[in-house]
Amino acid sequence: MTPQLTVDFIKRLGQTTLEMRFAAEAEILVLFGPSGAGKTQTLQAVAGLSTPDSGQIRFDDAIFFQRMPGKPVVNLPARKRRIGYVFQQYALFPHMSALENVAFPLGRRRDARDCAMELLERMHLAHLAHRMPHELSGGQQQRIAIARALATEPHILLLDESFSALDRPVRERLHEEIRMVQAERRLVVLYVTHNLDDAFAVGHRLAVVRDGRLEQIGRINDVFTRPANRHVLDILGIPNAMNAQVIETGPSGSLLDWDGIFLEAPPINAPLGAEITAYIRPEDIRLVYPDRSLSRMVIHNHLEGIVVERRLERHMYRLRVALPDGRPIEVIYPSSLYATMNLTPGERVRLALRKESIVVIAPRERVSPPIGTILSERVPDTGVIDPASSSLT
Known part of the structure; x- marks a missing residue:
């Protein structure tokens, strides 16, 4: 069975409103857009670090969040969602070694250190297992952060501008690692970036976000060659x-x-x-x-x-x-x-x-479908939200 994450929620953020509706399968979906568009807030809502005002977030049959008329309220704690989150600033514990950082999410499991060492080997960092974060390069720290995010065998991996501070050769190696891990584990990966080169290097599909809404979603090359409107073009x-x-x-x-x-x-x-x-x-x-x-x-x-x-x-x-x-x-x-x-x-x-x-x-207005209409189809080519069908076309 192909895993599927469906996102359909509204969250008010000061003077703006975040309205995100999309579906992602076992793939790398890149959320792309300018700063303040709502990309990080979307990851936080999926991870359970932020609570939407209404809507639903679901992974297969498991409801992460739900607040809809006539349905019970659900807000699953972040620790129960089996989501790996890799932050932009790595967020490693400075007083723990690389091995201890990776083993930390596993708690008191008897095989925690063995599992952590296997992940370090997967990231080609086993020889640095006992180094402290300040003794490691930025790329090495980032690979440890990825290994830690994978330690609990998540179904979903969230990457928030995780490689933006790294040099191009390091980013390219990490992109290859992410694609390999995603394919091996059949993960749903949401990858936030504002670097179009990164989007092409690592992503399968591209979701263009502006002012808290989805402008277009589809295969990366299709979106780039057939932008839906002037906003996407810009x-x-x-x-x-x-x-x-x-x-x-x-x-x-x-x-x-x-x-x-x-x-x-x-x-x-x-x-x-x-x-x-x-x-x-x-x-x-x-x-x-x-x-x-x-x-x-x-x-x-x-x-x-x-x-x-x-x-x-x-x-x-x-x-x-x-x-x-x-x-x-x-x-x-x-x-x-x-x-x-x-x-x-x-x-x-x-x-x-x-x-x-x-x-x-062709000129067209961006109109979102009502809450409760989940855009759950796998988009074959490229699409924008169509007010006539409330789906991706």
């Missing part, structure tokens, strides 16, 4: 967003008016004059060689601009170009391309925006 930091008007549409394509710049786009299911949000991925923009004939890849949507910045990022260049009216455009391309072109700041360039790569986002 939260994910996707560049080259545009607000445009539909001035022509048909089976072969559409024509958009982007504040005086006319762009050919794929067919759009929208009436003439409709205001839409669209974007084009930086990697889908091409530079046009001034001394070469145009290929099929660069025949549409030519724009002139001035190079503002060129920055090398690993094996890719990120080029920032200003259009004549000052609007910025970002281009990403492999470092092996355009080697013969002068792309220093101040140089004039010609861009081609591929018609097929302009992604149109």
